[in-house]
Amino acid sequence: MxxxxxxxxxxxxxxxxxxxxxxxxxxxxxxxxxxxxxxxxxxxxxxxxxxxxxxxxxxxxxxxxxxxxxxxxxxxxxxxxxxxxxxxxxxxxxxxxxxxxxxxxxxxxxxxxxxxxxxxxxxxxxxxxxxxxxxxxxxxxxxxxxxxxxxxxxxxxxxxxxxxxxxxxxxxxxxxxxxxxxxxxxxxxxxxxxxxxxxxxxRRSRSDGLPQGAMSFTxxxxxxxxxxxxxxxxLLPFIGWVSGQADRYLLASMSDIASAGIYAALYGLASKPFLIFSNSVEFLLRQPYYSYVSVSDKIGERIVLYLWIGIVVAGGLIFYMIYSLFYMKIAGLMLAAEYRAYSTLMGWIAGGHILLLVAQVLERVCYAHHDTRGVVWAEAAGALFSLIASTPLIFLYGIAGAAWAVPVYFGIQLLVTFARVRWVLRKRRDSSAVSSSYVAI
Incomplete structure (x- = not known):
């Protein structure tokens, strides 16, 4: 390879x-x-x-x-x-x-x-x-x-x-x-x-058609x-939807649709650069990482993972500083006047997304080692605590409460994901040790 x-x-x-x-x-x-x-x-x-x-x-x-x-x-x-x-x-x-x-x-x-x-x-x-x-x-x-x-x-x-x-x-x-x-x-x-x-x-060749040899896909x-x-x-789409979208519906039900619209605009403006940057890095490193895992190249796997985390953390911190320092200018440039009143909350949303980005990188370890249930558990923890944290804060503080809850539930998702990744890697290490002992025998 x-x-x-x-x-x-x-x-x-x-x-x-x-x-x-x-x-x-x-x-x-x-x-x-x-x-x-x-x-x-x-x-x-x-x-x-x-x-x-x-x-x-x-x-x-x-x-x-x-x-x-x-x-x-x-x-x-x-x-x-x-x-x-x-x-x-x-x-x-x-x-x-x-x-x-x-x-x-x-x-x-x-x-x-x-x-x-x-x-x-x-x-x-x-x-x-x-x-x-x-x-x-x-x-x-x-x-x-x-x-x-x-x-x-x-x-x-x-x-x-x-x-x-x-x-x-x-x-x-x-x-x-x-x-x-x-x-x-x-x-x-x-x-x-x-x-x-x-x-x-x-540019497509004729060989791109249905494979030869009677393939009944049933x-x-x-x-x-x-x-x-x-x-x-x-279950993951439902879980991800709860952690990423439910706060808008809570705002619409506890306040009004206009509040949900203002928050959706703020959230989209603050989160999109993080997600697009994270996706860019993932597009480059995900398939090489999977390839190293597929051929059991532990050194290459580890190098790509550490590089991935380092790039994501560094980029996330840069975006966080930009939103924390220049939120008023960003809102003035990118949002219409009636959407700008809560622009100071973009710093909370940005801070939460640093934690989310690291959690998503760690989830790729679970994906690579076929531990898809671990991904579901980690995402479920984030979704559950998004409801637990968001509901009272939105009820009491409206749009501000929704933004304050973001770092809470994404932080818990990161902790659960980290614990699951340690379990996956320890399990693989133990399996390798057992296999080596059988070979020695």
Whole structure:
């Protein structure tokens, strides 16, 4: 296996494309927040944020666990020249959960339309957006797993820029409302995908079709292996949604939708740079880390993990200092006037995300060693304490309470994850010792 550290040109090129793409995505996200908050009031932005939260949960349930399995097993299938077998097996495995989730949302949407007929177009466009999002996530996952950083960066950047621009145009054409914003997201994401397929279609070889040799994917080894890995992760989207989205719904229920909209704008502005930076580093280091684990190269595995943690901590501290010192200028530049009153709270949100980023890196150790249940336990701890901490603080202090709770529940998630990683590594060390003793005998 070629070492990750002896390919400096490839590493430099991948790094440049990842950070350029993520930089363009980050800029688009920040510009998008400013544009959307400038043209719609907090109540409308709050409705959009709540709808997007539901779609994020649905997408996570339908696609997330299987995409984690794809990322974990891709190095092994690529080494055997079986990438397309993995792709078709994953697509087959995705059919059932995707159809079930779409069916459930269709029923819920019909109920909402019955109670609020004016929301019919919002629900229709949200339903379409979910389907487009699922397709985009599958493409991004396979591009990242294959190390095609340039194509992935271009697709993500195009999507991030086109969504808010389409939303602004549709609001300008059809008036202020939540449906035009969601419709703009549909148009932007669809155009980005269409452009990506148009550009890459000519580069695909004929061998990219269905693998030869009568592969009936019903019960194939690929699908079964993916599901065996992904099944313990099926609860993870619900858990992640609670820790990352529930505070908005608590605010909407205990205060009003406008408060949820203001908090969603602040949270998005403070958290996006952390998450995009973390994703950039993960795109570069996750697959090399998995590859070292797959071939039992403990030294390479350890080097990549320590490098990963160090980069994430250093970058997180820089972002935290920026938000703590310049929150007023950031809010003045990136948010409309009616969203700026609580800008001082961005420092609390930023501080919590340093802890979250480290926890997410440590979770990759569990993923790599097939301890998906450990990931669920760690995420569940964060979700549980997000409710325990957020509920009374939001009830007493509103938006401020929601922000104060962020470092609490992400800190607990980090502690639980660290404890689980120590258990996983100790278990592997003990297993290696037992295997060595049998060999000696």
């Amino acid at each position: 070629t070492s990750f550290f002896v390919r400096p040109r490839r590493l430099a090129a991948d790094t440049a494309w990842v950070f350029a793409g993520q930089g363009a995505t980050a800029l688009a996200t920040l510009v998008g927040v400013r544009l959307i908050t400038e043209i719609v009031p907090p109540a409308t932005y709050g409705t959009v944020a709540l709808v997007l939260g539901v779609l994020a949960l649905a997408q996570g349930v339908a696609v997330g666990p299987l995409m984690q399995a794809v990322l974990r097993f891709y190095p092994e299938y690529a080494a055997a020249g079986r990438e397309m077998e993995l792709r078709w097996g994953a697509l087959y495995a995705l059919r059932r959960p995707a159809l079930v989730i779409l069916g459930v949302l269709a029923v819920l949407g019909a109920v909402w339309i019955f109670s609020e007929p004016r929301k019919v177009w919002l629900i229709v466009f949200a339903f379409i957006l979910l389907g487009v999002e699922i397709v985009r996530l599958v493409e991004v996952t396979f591009l990242n797993a294959a190390g095609r950083q340039r194509e992935m960066a271009l697709l993500m950047a195009a999507d991030a820029w086109m969504r808010p621009l389409f939303a602004v145009v549709l609001v300008w054409l059809y008036g202020v409302g939540d449906a035009p914003v969601i419709a703009g997201y549909v148009g932007g994401c669809s155009l980005a995908l269409a452009a990506f397929w148009l550009v890459t279609r000519r 019960g194939t080894d690929v699908s079964q292996r993916l599901w065996a890995y992904a099944l313990p992760l099926t």
